[in-house]
Amino acid sequence: MRAITVRALGGPEMLEFGEVPEPEPGPGEVLVRVRAAGVNPADWKVRSGQVDGVGAPPFRVGYEFSGEARGREVFGMWLTRWGAYAEYVAVPEHVLAPKPPSLDHVPAAALPTAALTAWQALREVSGKRVLIHAAAGGVGHLAVQVAKAGGAYVIGTARAANHEFVRALGADELIDYSAVDFTEAVRDVDLVYDLVGGSYGKRSLAVLAPGGVLLDAQGNDAEGDPRYRRFYVQSSGEDLARITEMVESGRLRVHVEHTLPLAEAAKAHELSESGRVRGKIVLTV
Template sequence: MTNNSMRAITQRTLGGPEVLESVEVAVPRPGPGEVLIRVAATSINAADWKLRSGAVTKLGPPPFTLGFDLSGTVTRAGAEVTEFAPGDEVFGNVLGRNGAYADYVVAPADFLTRKPAALDHAHAAALPTAALTAWQALTDVRAGQRVLVHAAAGGVGHLAVQLAKARGAYVIGTARTANHEFLRGLGADELIDYTTTDFTTAIEPVDLVFDLVGGDYAERSLRVLAPHGRMVDAQGEEPLADPRYHRHYFHPSGADLGEIAALVAAGRLRGEIDRVMPLADVVEAHRLSESGRVRGKIVLTNP
């Protein structure tokens, strides 16, 4: 590759993990309010393989490069950027058709925050989308409330357990028995193995449900939701006609990430990494992520 080219993982068609391919493209240039980042690590979110397969079509037709999360080093700052300079280590989000499965990526400066020195790039890259999804969904949680988190051991769920607990909630999680000890270590008060127990008959009413599963989980969850409660659905596609139901979408926010980074630096929040793989193994990483048997996040590093 030349000094002006880089590797990116793209796809020319929708389909299974095998459609992902490595190509050589020009290094992008940051515009006003943007920075160019040398990507040290990115991570896989469920949205990645839903977009890759065509289950979600928000990026339009291929070709495009996936990757919403990143951690890396600023190499160039665009006009109007005052908070970051070349050499700064940052982490955050990038949205659009030119994502972080690449050597370099351009991101809006206000989607980023400084990486804490004690946090390595792999753990930083595991946080942005998952942590922001949980942080923004649980904004209204108050001490003493009962919170039910579905898929509690997953990439978003294990962070939601910690954040709800940090806000003083009584936290109930659904997860396989194999993950119960892990979740108790994160502060979960009550756990239900969804493979053997129907949660709708196993718990008392809750103040908030955070659904990270989809399917019929939202409708079933309304049965255990208190009359004054709130149902936050981060997975479903069809909204429910119930005033307690709210469809949740995360939004990139360097300011929110700064608060999350402070919790991480203080030892009050930790992101679980299922495994770290090189970016070159992205096809296998997608297969693993799509299996639904991942605890925490899969991180792709870019040495």
């Protein structure tokens, strides 16, 4: 089968398109014919050696996809084994869910990682003031919708050029982080969802209301503070089924900014690393 392989740690040029053996499903696994694979920052962080425990190259990358398995259209995310940038991937059946009927494979492949990262973090926010950093990004634009559907007052940080886009998704208030220090523009936030990381941690603590929580999905400098919580997304076909319900009811829509063929995975990584992508990038297989 054709697939993308990381031949050595480094830049996008280390992604090699070629023939590799087709995976053989193990116990409890199914073989999925991949039709599209989503691109996430974690993919290029693995490729460049920023993630521990992956092992030495060569290895494959990509962990969200949409395709066909056992005669049905499915989508899913599998964190333990990488390799969705390929014609086939073998995954446990429990991480799969039926593809949303209203979506084709491209937008469906853009959903699993970002939507799960948003939904698992923000499913219980009714009546809360929620600040979402990077609100126009792959996770952020879905997090805005999930929080709004859950009954929150949603504040987002995004460049001014993206304000109209994020407001159309349901944001109540927007802050142009490139022109204004968000710590001076907002106060009394019940929950900050940090999708940026780094120095955004301690700065975000300053805007919390008494009893507020900083939920960090990237790794920031507030670790150790009692208000800090580290969030890790989990593979779950059951949760994806809930996300499908939101999509089909019109409460959640995914924005795909770039669609590229599998052979152009290096270009997709360059775009993702730029930090200027609105929504998601998808590779077609």
